[in-house]
Amino acid sequence: MKELVRCRPCGFVMEKDKLGDVCPACGLPHKVFEPYREKVSLNRLMILNLDLHPIAIHLSQSFMVLIPLLFLKQILTPNFYSQESDIIIEFCISLLPLSMLLAFITGIIDGITRFKSLKPPLLRNKLIFGGLIILVSITLFFMKNMNDQKGLFLLISSLGLAFAISLGLIGKKLLNVILPGKFPQKKAKPKPYNE
Incomplete structure (x- = not known):
């Protein structure tokens, strides 16, 4: 090694x-x-180095961001590339539940592999927010043929985006746990003003 x-x-x-x-x-x-x-065994490290969870979560987060933005675009500018927006929205809504389920499963595998438990509060909160986003994604999927409800779509997808942001912030805290920097950085001394 x-x-x-x-x-x-x-x-x-x-x-x-x-x-x-x-x-x-x-x-x-x-x-x-x-x-x-x-500090991680070679077998566990091999699983973690596949980066399955980061890849899955970034894919699902992309859909989660695009959906409310495109609905907002359709509400504000309904005639600007309307058909194209409809196609992209339907594509995102159709793949969101599957991508979120994949992110959820890989997150469980990652959590068990990295931390050996899903019981710590941060991991438990990640599971809760992940479950809420899956619920939002399934709701949007079953609503996708209700084209006249753009305001409701915007509201529900924005709620999902808020859950996704919360999930990302929790993930950031866990990343700081995994890669702590313990060397204090010195603040630069102010330079004297020369006239």
């Missing part, structure tokens, strides 16, 4: 022999790196 190092400020982990003059993630000098030992 290759020797690993980790950037103390940002938590970026890489192979020591690939380290250049600066951290590829945050740009600080290579001297801020420290030796790092992977």
Whole structure:
């Protein structure tokens, strides 16, 4: 196994022999790196390195953002590419439940693999918000033939987007747990004003 190092400020982990003059993630000098030992078993690491959950969640979040934006566009400018917008909305609504279910399942696998449990509060909250988004996506799917209800579609899809944003913020907190940076960054001293 290759020797690993980790950037103390940002938590970026890489192979020591690939380290250049600066951290590829945050740009600080290579001297801020420290030796790092992977705490996850090789089998678990192999599953995590497939990145199934991040890929699935980004796909579903894209649909979740597009749907209310396109409904808003149709309400504000109903004659501007209306047919094209209808096709894209129907496509997004049709794939949203499947993509959310995929994100939910891969999230469970990722959570169990990474944290060995789904009981911690942040993971439990992720499951709750993920379930709410699946509920919204199924509701939109069964409403998709109600073309005259654009305002209701906008309301429900906006609610789903709010759930998705909450889910993303929880995920960000978990990412900070996984990749903590513990090296305090020094604040730059103000430069004296020269006249």
